[in-house]
Amino acid sequence: MLSYKASSDSHGQDSSYFLGWQEYEKNPYHQLHNPNGIIQMGLAENQLSLDLLESWLENNPDSVGFKRNGESVFRELALFQDYHGLPAFKNALAEYMAEIRRNKVKFDPNKLVLTAGSTSANETLMFCLAERGDAFLLPTPYYPGFDRDLKWRTEVEIVPIHCSSSNGFRITIPALEKAYQKAIELDLKVKGILIVNPSNPLGTSMTRYELNLLISFAMAKRVHIVSDEIFSGTVFDCPHFISLAEALMDRQLENTDMWSRIHIVYSLSKDLGLPGFRVGMIYSNNETVVSAATKMSSFGLVSSQTQYLLSNMLSDKKFTGKYLKENQKRLKKRKQMLVSGLHNAGIRCLKSNAGLFCWVDMRHLLSTQTFESEKELWKKILGEVGLNISPGSSCHCSEPGWFRICFANMSEETLGVAMERIKDFAESVTSNRNRNISTYHQMICDKRLLFNKWVFKLSTNDSESDR
Amino acid sequence: MRLLSRKATCNAHGQDSSYFLGWQEYEKNPYHEIKNPTGIIQMGLAENQLSFDLLESWLANNPDAAGFKKDGESIFRELALFQDYHGLPDFKNALVDFMAEIRENRVTFDQNKIVLTAGATSANETLMFCLAESGEAFLLPTPYYPGFDRDLKWRTGVEIVPIQCTSSNDFQITAPALEEAYLEAQKRNLRVKGVLVTNPSNPLGTTMSRSELNLLVNFITAKGIHLISDEIYSGTVFSSPGFVSIMEVLKDRKCENTEVWKRVHIVYSLSKDLGLPGFRVGAIYSNDELVASAATKMSSFGLVSSQTQYLLSALLSDSKFTKNYISENQRRLKQRQNFLVKGLKKAGIICLKSNAGLFCWVNMKHLLGSNTFEAEMELWKKIVYDVKLNISPGSSCHCTEPGWFRVCFANMSEETLNLAMARLKSFVDSMTMTSSHQMLKNSRKRSLTKWVFRLSFHDREPEER
Numbered sequence: 020m021l022s023y024k025a026s027s028d029s030h031g032q033d034s035s036y037f038l039g040w041q042e043y044e045k046n047p048y049h050q051l052h053n054p055n056g057i058i059q060m061g062l063a064e065n066q067l068s069l070d071l072l073e074s075w076l077e078n079n080p081d082s083v084g085f086k087r088n089g090e091s092v093f094r095e096l097a098l099f100q101d102y103h104g105l106p107a108f109k110n111a112l113a114e115y116m117a118e119i120r121r122n123k124v125k126f127d128p129n130k131l132v133l134t135a136g137s138t139s140a141n142e143t144l145m146f147c148l149a150e151r152g153d154a155f156l157l158p159t160p161y162y163p164g165f166d167r168d169l170k171w172r173t174e175v176e177i178v179p180i181h182c183s184s185s186n187g188f189r190i191t192i193p194a195l196e197k198a199y200q201k202a203i204e205l206d207l208k209v210k211g212i213l214i215v216n217p218s219n220p221l222g223t224s225m226t227r228y229e230l231n232l233l234i235s236f237a238m239a240k241r242v243h244i245v246s247d248e249i250f251s252g253t254v255f256d257c258p259h260f261i262s263l264a265e266a267l268m269d270r271q272l273e274n275t276d277m278w279s280r281i282h283i284v285y286s287l288s289k290d291l292g293l294p295g296f297r298v299g300m301i302y303s304n305n306e307t308v309v310s311a312a313t314k315m316s317s318f319g320l321v322s323s324q325t326q327y328l329l330s331n332m333l334s335d336k337k338f339t340g341k342y343l344k345e346n347q348k349r350l351k352k353r354k355q356m357l358v359s360g361l362h363n364a365g366i367r368c369l370k371s372n373a374g375l376f377c378w379v380d381m382r383h384l385l386s387t388q389t390f391e392s393e394k395e396l397w398k399k400i401l402g403e404v405g406l407n408i409s410p411g412s413s414c415h416c417s418e419p420g421w422f423r424i425c426f427a428n429m430s431e432e433t434l435g436v437a438m439e440r441i442k443d444f445a446e447s448v449t450s451n452r453n454r455n456i457s458t459y460h461q462m463i464c465d466k467r468l469l470f471n472k473w474v475f476k477l478s479t480n481d482s483e484s485d486r
Numbered sequence: 487m488r489l490l491s492r493k494a495t496c497n498a499h500g501q502d503s504s505y506f507l508g509w510q511e512y513e514k515n516p517y518h519e520i521k522n523p524t525g526i527i528q529m530g531l532a533e534n535q536l537s538f539d540l541l542e543s544w545l546a547n548n549p550d551a552a553g554f555k556k557d558g559e560s561i562f563r564e565l566a567l568f569q570d571y572h573g574l575p576d577f578k579n580a581l582v583d584f585m586a587e588i589r590e591n592r593v594t595f596d597q598n599k600i601v602l603t604a605g606a607t608s609a610n611e612t613l614m615f616c617l618a619e620s621g622e623a624f625l626l627p628t629p630y631y632p633g634f635d636r637d638l639k640w641r642t643g644v645e646i647v648p649i650q651c652t653s654s655n656d657f658q659i660t661a662p663a664l665e666e667a668y669l670e671a672q673k674r675n676l677r678v679k680g681v682l683v684t685n686p687s688n689p690l691g692t693t694m695s696r697s698e699l700n701l702l703v704n705f706i707t708a709k710g711i712h713l714i715s716d717e718i719y720s721g722t723v724f725s726s727p728g729f730v731s732i733m734e735v736l737k738d739r740k741c742e743n744t745e746v747w748k749r750v751h752i753v754y755s756l757s758k759d760l761g762l763p764g765f766r767v768g769a770i771y772s773n774d775e776l777v778a779s780a781a782t783k784m785s786s787f788g789l790v791s792s793q794t795q796y797l798l799s800a801l802l803s804d805s806k807f808t809k810n811y812i813s814e815n816q817r818r819l820k821q822r823q824n825f826l827v828k829g830l831k832k833a834g835i836i837c838l839k840s841n842a843g844l845f846c847w848v849n850m851k852h853l854l855g856s857n858t859f860e861a862e863m864e865l866w867k868k869i870v871y872d873v874k875l876n877i878s879p880g881s882s883c884h885c886t887e888p889g890w891f892r893v894c895f896a897n898m899s900e901e902t903l904n905l906a907m908a909r910l911k912s913f914v915d916s917m918t919m920t921s922s923h924q925m926l927k928n929s930r931k932r933s934l935t936k937w938v939f940r941l942s943f944h945d946r947e948p949e950e951r
Binding site: 020021022023024025026030064066069072073076080083084085091093094096097098099100135136138139142146147148149150153167168171172241243280288292293294295296297305307308311312314315317318319320321322323324325328 | 490491493541542549562563566607616636641710712761762764774776784786787789792797
């Protein structure tokens with residue numbers, strides 16, 4: 020009676036990523052009301068700089084009051100449903116994106132398509148670039164939401180490019196080739212590669228070398244590259260962020276075929292911390308893609324009320340400059356707090372320079388190097404320690420034991436509590452293990468002793484006590 | 487290898503139709519009272535611009551709602567972070583109450599069964615994804631909203647098979663028409679998953695009668711299929727008969743909690759009665775848990791901005807305001823529709839008798855050169871380029887009979903509507919004169935022949951006029 024899409028679990032939301040979220044919802048931590056509740060560390064939100072936005076709003080009441088220079092623009096906005104988007108907003112957005120890239124890249128507002136969040140942008144790009152029977156290659160580990168966003172209604176497949184800890188999870192040529200071959204084996208046509216740069220869940224920005232690798236590969240295979248740069252404004256440390264567009268320009272590939280096969284996705288959900296406002300976008304040099312995506316954006320336009328507010332905010336260059344800097348400063352500090360806290364617990368992370376999370380190495384806490392063990396550990400951390408963190412398996416990581424832990428979606432105090440809990444937990448695991456080990460050894464020694472005694476007794480008829 | 491998908495490169499987005507082309511012509515040369523008085527008047531856009539003052543005055547009296555404040559306290563953080571696809575509870579509550587109010591509380595809605603979407607455009611597409619596979623079909627009565635060819639079919643791969651309605655009975659749905667459409671689908675090897683109706687109808691501007699609704703319930707029960715009732719214009723019913731929602735009919739037939747009850751889904755939006763198409767607020771209402779659940783997840787692809795949800799939850803929770811708004815808005819729509827009908831009548835043009843919507847379904851068959859769609863296109867082009875009115879030709883709405891046009895009345899000032907009516911009258915008058923002139927020419931030709939004949943026979947007769 021219903022479609023396959025509605026009645027199956029192809030929405031991908033049965034993964035632990037979403038289940039942990041649900042557990043948190045049932046028993047959420049609150050400093051006062053529920054201090055033993057679960058602390059949410061699985062949500063990549065940026066709550067560190069909302070005060071800066073609030074103060075801007077206070078100083079600019081016209082933007083929320085539907086006014087421009089004291090005159091009401093309510094009617095105009097109420098009626099504005101043009102899928103080309105509010106021109107003032109697209110202009111401001113294009114300039115803001117350039118600012119994030121230190122103006123190494125400029126964006127043309129005519130090539131920008133607004134969408135209701137990057138969730139909508141990514142799905143729309145799939146609809147434009149691929150169909151059933153086609154595949155996109157994605158480096159692992161990747162954002163669990165992609166299994167729904169890229170595949171569910173589009174019926175496009177994802178084939179993973181397996182990355183490993185041996186080189187900091189960087190993309191390599193063999194890994195790319197292997198993934199491409201795998202797709203062929205599965206009878207899938209590879210239409211492109213989708214990367215998230217800076218990476219979710221790794222928190223690292225791609226090196227120029229990696230980007231060049233990808234570009235060369237995409238040129239050789241004549242495929243697209245979609246670069247989801249949603250975390251581009253969260254780069255808080257060196258190396259600087261290099262956009263895919265910048266890498267292409269440095270290779271003088273403008274006006275080549277390849278230029279029209281790269282597409283950038285962006286959103287204001289991460290650096291500006293406004294996921295509720297549903298502001299995403301697609302940027303493409305390919306006219307046909309822009310045209311088709313624009314029409315498709317009818318299915319997820321950005322509220323004109325929101326476009327207006329943000330066009331004013333992002334046009335305020337004094338504000339955006341200050342915001343970007345201050346926000347990155349706070350993210351850096353907070354990340355360092357997490358890294359130190361984990362370090363105190365004897366836990367290391369992948370060295371990162373961006374994002375709202377760290378990619379944490381808990382392999383040493385696994386009882387066995389298996390995903391079952393990872394699941395066990397995750398459940399313990401969720402149920403006993405009271406932290407919702409995301410297991411690497413939900414991100415399709417090829418190695419067990421890695422977890423994504425978010426640091427920007429809670430207060431400093433709460434992060435402190437979380438670090439305490441994890442320290443206690445790690446210590447208990449280690450001491451249990453030591454106890455277990457020494458208990459085990461003791462037991463073995465005792466058994467051996469008894470046996471020896473017995474044998475000795477049997478052979479010498481003497482009684483002596485060892486130990 | 488194809489570089490882009492078929493969806494991106496074909497024209498299945500349906501936007502090559504005249505409905506959209508007329509819009510484009512208007513964009514190139516838009517009428518403005520002062521700056522461009524000879525420009526094209528937009529009468530092809532079903533927008534409600536009549537009651538903004540009511541909304542603006544509410545906003546002026548309730549600055550907190552737009553200012554991210556609740557009881558004087560800032561809730562900006564909370565809203566900025568709110569992306570839960572279950573929607574803002576306060577908003578859903580206010581919305582279901584508003585929907586019930588529109589139906590004079592003869593039906594009430596459960597806020598747990600409502601799914602928020604970025605406009606009805608998103609809602610309709612999402613329902614297709616939930617109820618049908620690529621290659622299956624939905625039956626739609628003609629004439630229908632041209633946008634459906636894109637919204638229902640483009641990315642979903644679902645087909646539309648028309649239920650042909652005719653002017654012989656004012657375009658109402660009949661049992662034979664339903665059966666015929668069903669058979670047609672089978673002939674085309676398409677599995678029918680349901681029927682989609684817009685009630686009140688776009689482009690007809692009429693509410694469905696109880697007997698039509700009962701017919702539909704019988705039909706979907708017999709075939710075991712779904713019914714989607716797009717009730718986006720439910721708040722625009724301005725005269726009798728009142729609006730009867732499909733839910734009311736099911737209730738009257740004591741169908742709650744039966745199989746068929748779970749197969750009826752309603753779509754709504756604030757774009758028409760509240761006149762807020764820019765805010766992208768739509769909703770799906772379904773009694774089927776699975777549908778509500780799947781649609782909720784799919785709404786991730788088109789959530790309503792939390793900023794907007796909050797503003798509207800405050801607006802719609804103000805029952806004093808909503809009561810006044812609904813009745814005043816309907817009064818103004820009625821007045822404006824009357825104005826259009828009278829203006830058309832002066833030009834010798836009649837419309838389908840209507841009681842809802844933001845447009846009239848206008849009969850211009852008598853102005854066609856021939857009873858064909860080519861003639862309709864000719865007439866339409868004349869009206870767009872010469873008369874400078876963008877109206878929507880019936881063919882773009884898949885009407886089976888040529889000569890009908892949808893003309894909107896609520897998206898302009900009274901003065902502009904006046905001007906449009908004057909232009910139309912001049913046009914019709916000139917057409918009548920032209921056809922008189924044509925008749926004169928024809929009779930002159932006959933005279934000449936006669937004269938020549940007479941010359942040849944030495945007779946003389948006075949010329950005719």
